Structure formats: structure tokens, C-alpha cells
Amino acid sequence: MKRKKRERARKRLGALFCALVYLFLFLPISVIVVNSTNATTSKPYLSWKGFTLDWYVELFDNSALLESFGNTMVIALVSTLLATVIGTLGAVGMYRYKFKGKNLLDGLLYIPVVIPEIVLGISLLTIFALVDIPRGMLTLILAHVTFCVPYVIFNVRARLAGYDSSIEEASLDLGANRVRTFFEITLPVLAPGIAGGALLAFTLSIDDVIISYFVNGQTKTFPLNVMESIKSGVAPDVNALSTLILLGTIVLVVLTQSDLLKVKRKVKKKKKEEILLKRDVFELRSH
Numbered sequence: 583m584k585r586k587k588r589e590r591a592r593k594r595l596g597a598l599f600c601a602l603v604y605l606f607l608f609l610p611i612s613v614i615v616v617n618s619t620n621a622t623t624s625k626p627y628l629s630w631k632g633f634t635l636d637w638y639v640e641l642f643d644n645s646a647l648l649e650s651f652g653n654t655m656v657i658a659l660v661s662t663l664l665a666t667v668i669g670t671l672g673a674v675g676m677y678r679y680k681f682k683g684k685n686l687l688d689g690l691l692y693i694p695v696v697i698p699e700i701v702l703g704i705s706l707l708t709i710f711a712l713v714d715i716p717r718g719m720l721t722l723i724l725a726h727v728t729f730c731v732p733y734v735i736f737n738v739r740a741r742l743a744g745y746d747s748s749i750e751e752a753s754l755d756l757g758a759n760r761v762r763t764f765f766e767i768t769l770p771v772l773a774p775g776i777a778g779g780a781l782l783a784f785t786l787s788i789d790d791v792i793i794s795y796f797v798n799g800q801t802k803t804f805p806l807n808v809m810e811s812i813k814s815g816v817a818p819d820v821n822a823l824s825t826l827i828l829l830g831t832i833v834l835v836v837l838t839q840s841d842l843l844k845v846k847r848k849v850k851k852k853k854k855e856e857i858l859l860k861r862d863v864f865e866l867r868s869h
Contacts, residue, residue: 611828618821627818637818638826644819650807651823657719657803658787661726666780668727669734670772676735677742691732702729703796710797717799725797726787733786734779741775781834788827 618638622631642648676684694702706725707717715721745768753763769776791805798806808820 614821615825615828617816618818618825620818620821622818627816637822641819641822646802647804647807647819647823650802651804653719653722653801654788654804657722657726658784661723661730661787662780662784664723664727665730665734665783666776669731669779669783670738670776672731673735673738673742674768674772677739677745691735694729695732699729699790699792703793706793707796717797718801721797721799722794722801722803725793726790729790729793730783730786733782734776737779737782738772738775741772745771785831 617627619633619635620627620630621634621636622629676688703725706721706728710717710721710724715724749767750763753767754760758766789805790803791809794803794806795809804823808816811817811820
């Protein structure tokens with residue numbers, strides 16, 4: 583009896599702990615959603631004056647906020663695309679080839695990740711000033727690509743850790759060229775790692791404040807716009823846009839997870855085909 587009571591007590595404590603953790607994580611998000619429907623018009627927009635959806639309508643009349651959000655999306659999408667391509671090729675190259683200084687280059691990848699963002703922001707600002715690149719959209723994209731590439735490389739390399747390179751050799755033995763082998767054999771296996779790295783890069787880019795502050799010039803991003811207005815309280819239309827971004831993020835995560843499940847099924851099917859392929863290659867070589 584005592585043992586059962588202890589087990590019940592442990593389960594209750596565990597459930598309580600999990601509930602507190604989730605409350606700590608999701609309470610700030612719920613506050614944003616609730617404040618986006620707050621009818622108050624007095625700063626700092628914290629007192630509850632009733633439910634309304636007017637802020638979602640007024641959001642589309644705030645041209646400065648919409649422009650900053652548009653800039654953020656353009657920067658995030660372009661930098662994610664570039665970082666994903668560069669990071670994937672870099673990860674595959676470092677996995678496949680051996681060369682002098684590889685360990686040093688591998689260690690240097692951690693520098694943009696571990697150094698404080700303010701140091702990286704100052705260094706990028708100095709470089710752009712030395713090469714005389716005007717601060718604006720271009721410098722923002724270059725800066726975001728710089729700190730996003732290592733995260734893509736780490737994700738793709740984690741996927742490559744259990745990769746069997748003999749599959750590529752079997753494909754080449756059967757007459758496929760390296761380009762076809764990469765797109766039909768290697769890329770499907772790496773797809774979950776590439777998708778995870780791209781999603782992480784997009785999240786880091788859309789959320790960045792410190793580095794963007796140093797290299798933005800006259801180009802305003804959504805986080806910088808919010809930071810400037812935070813002294814007088816976050817306006818409900820900002821909360822409304824944040825809620826829409828949250829909903830978009832949830833949809834993106836759900837779609838990504840479903841795509842990853844499809845990719846995993848394809849990879850399992852591909853592995854079965856690879857086993858049969860290896861067997862055929864072995865039989866051909868034996869004859």
C-alpha cells in the first residue's frame with residue numbers, strides 16, 4: 583500500500599512539474615494572444631477594456647509596421663535559402679573530402695555560434711564599412727546568412743553521421759552519374775536534416791535584433807520596430823501581428839512535420855531498394 587501511495591505521489595509531482603514547465607513556456611504566448619484582442623487605447627496597453635478584433639483591422643492601416651514585417655520576411659526567406667544551399671554543400675563537402683586544415687575549419691564553424699551577438703554585429707559592421715558596402719537590405723541578408731550557415735551545417739552533418747556511402751558507390755557502379763546520384767540517393771536521405779536546418783535558420787533570421795541593429799541602416803525590420811516602440815508599451819496591433827506570425831509558425835511546423843514523416847517513409851522504402859540494389863551489384867560482380 584505504501585509503495586502504491588509513493589508511486590501515485592511521484593506521478594502527481596511529475597504531472598505538476600510538467601504543468602508548471604508548460605505554463606512557464608506558454609503563458610507569455612497566451613498573454614500576447616489575449617492582448618491582441620484588448621479594446622484598450624491607453625498606454626501601456628495593459629488594462630483590460632473588453633474584447634475586440636479591431637486591432638487586426640487597424641493592423642493593415644499601419645504602413646510602417648507592415649513595411650518592417652515585409653522587410654523581415656524578405657530577409658528571412660532569402661537568407662534561409664542561401665544559408666541552406668551553402669550549409670548543405672559545406673556539410674557534404676566536409677564529410678566527403680579530407681584535406682589539410684579540415685579540423686581547424688571545423689572548429690571555426692563554432693565561432694559565430696558561441697561568440698556574443700554584439701561582438702559579431704560589431705565585426706560585421708566593421709567589415710561592411712571597410713569594403714564600403716552601404717548598410718541596408720544587402721548587409722542584413724549577408725549578416726543573417728553568416729550566422730545561419732553554421733546551424734544548417736550542424737543539422738546536415740548530424741544526418742550524415744549515420745549515412746552509408748556505399749549506396750552512392752552502388753549507384754555509380756550501375757551507371758548513374760554523380761549529379762543524378764546526389765539528387766536521387768543522397769538528397770532524400772539528407773532531406774530531414776536540411777529541412778530542420780532551414781527551419782532553424784528561418785527562425786533565427788526572423789527573430790534577430792542585435793546583429794540587425796548594427797547593420798540595418800535605414801531598413802527597418804519587425805523586431806527592430808517592436809524594440810523602438812517598447813518604451814511606451816507594446817501596442818495591440820503589434821500583438822495582433824505577433825499572433826498571426828505565431829499561427830503561421832504553427833502551420834509551418836505542422837506542415838514540416840508531416841513532410842518529414844513522408845520523407846522518412848520514402849527513406850525506409852529507399853533503404854529496402856538499396857538492399858536489393860546491393861544484392862544485385864554483388865551478384866553482377868560475382869558473375
